[in-house]
Amino acid sequence: MILHFNVRAWRKPPPGLCCATRADRHDRQRAISMRHSSFMNIYRLLQLCAVLLISQPALGQAASPLASNPYAAVHEITQLKTRVSQLEHQVKKLESTGLVLFLFGVFCALWAQNTGRNAWLWFFLGLFGSVITVIVLLVKNSNDLFRESLRVKLD
Template sequence: MKRKLLAFVFLIIGLQYAALASEAATQPNISELEQKVSILQSKVRSLEYAQNKTETAVSKLQKAINKNGLAILLFAFFCAWWAKTTGRSALGWFLLGLLFHVFTGIALLIKTERNTLQNKAADH
């Protein structure tokens, strides 16, 4: 009975040692870990750089919107007023003025000029 107990204890100790040895063999060494850390550090630096570039671009866009937003809104109101005085849809031209700014004004000017020329030709 003592021999069986002693053999059982040695068996358990041997299995634990084998498990520890196999675990140590699969763990990476220090140089591999240092390489992985340096790769991760370079990735973090590149992500931080990209984030800073994006934040800079977004802040420039916000400044431009703050600076030009009122002018665009006033231009859209002007397009709506002009469209209404020439018998067109004020809401439609207001929305077009918000979206396409100067192009809407040019289109409205061309349409008004064409109508004026047609009216003059019809009068003669």
């Protein structure tokens, strides 16, 4: 007679899991996540306090000269106004330059598309290499026209 023992039946279940229902496990997980979120909130609060403590001397030093001398504040404001106006003027200059570069790119892409070449490649070459790319484009176009005229003559 051979005795067969079920090994799994003789093991003890882990504590807390033998009688745990789904609701008990859900409650435990919720409690753990609430503890985690409260620790994260405390951690974020400590980070904010550290940032405020570190930046407080810098904020106090930056505000004190202007508050003590109103003429310095007026001078600082006029300097900022002139700098802003200079930046606006530079942006207007770059606006027209950007438009011209974009048109170079469009012209190169249109030519490439009409001649069966990669339009995106030629667009970016025209955009970034503008004048040099247009010169290369004109040389390639003249070579294409020369080859085409030779084909017509040979036919």
